[in-house]
Amino acid sequence: MNIDIRPENTPPGLEGAGFFATSIDKVVGLARANSLWPLPFATSCCGIEFMATMASHYDLGRFGAERLSFSARQADLLMVMGTISKKMGPVLRQVYEQMAEPKWVLSMGACASSGGIFDTYSVLQGIDRIIPVDVYIPGCPPRPEQVLDGILKIQELAKNESLRRRHSAEYKEMQNAYGLE
């Protein structure tokens, strides 16, 4: 079988005999993007689709995100998958606060993104009401291909954001808007 293994594209830089020079942003971005440690916050059917995404058919390990972290302190990608009730809101927020920078948040499915069909008194109408979200995946539930697409979008963010973005006034303002420190 002919397996097409494509290495990561070399970032733009200066190359010569025995050396390669590029900016530290690009190198760190590559490392971060291809070794994401996701924290699965799975509450319902989207979590089942995520399990399929992790399993051999779709194999999230191909994208360097094989190692799930069930400790928020070691994770850098929070994947919220499923209905979040208002009572669970503070728990989700605490998990987010426990994660170290850099951190990204992926909201999977209609419920996590908007409350979905649960337009009711007990359900949080989208997790972006309590924590900032980087990528939304639509669907009810989304197929594993869509989850992979969402992860790739997160990788693009990780690759292309400046190392200093997390110290920027804009980022701090966004965190403050959510009442986060």
Added chain:
Amino acid sequence: MMNLAEIEIPWMEEVVEKLRHQFDSGILHVEQSYDFPVVVIAKQSLMDVLLFLKNEPDMGFTFLTTLCGMHMPEQQGQEFGMVYQLHNMPQNRRLRVKIFMPESDLDVPTATALWPTANWMERQEYDFFGFNFVGHPDLRRILNMDEMNYFPMRKQYPLEDLGKHDKDDAKFGR
């Protein structure tokens, strides 16, 4: 298919007779709902009836399957109700006990002394309907968030709450 309402419950008459004999006017109404005997009793007799059903040897309803609240706004003066579903396991007999009360008086004696399992069930009914279970050891909300300041299962809210601000209408085309 068999009509469940026509099923004859051989022990029903005997049990009801004993209840009537013991409590007389405390038993307000007896009916059969499908294959289930239902006894509606006065609220002040509740604890005595439950105790009798549980402890009397020839009753033997020792197991509280579930309990739940009801809100029927169209029943003037009897808007709220509680249902206790009991099970006599050795003889496989099931019985439903109901009480009704007006909205102004939602005090209900707690069943936790008879069945510790009633603890969380009563917390749930407090949470959703606002019953005040007198004597309950720990009457707090159990499923909803503690900050909630209303009782969501009461039938007094519009189906689509126009005063709801947590859904972004612009995104949903409403």
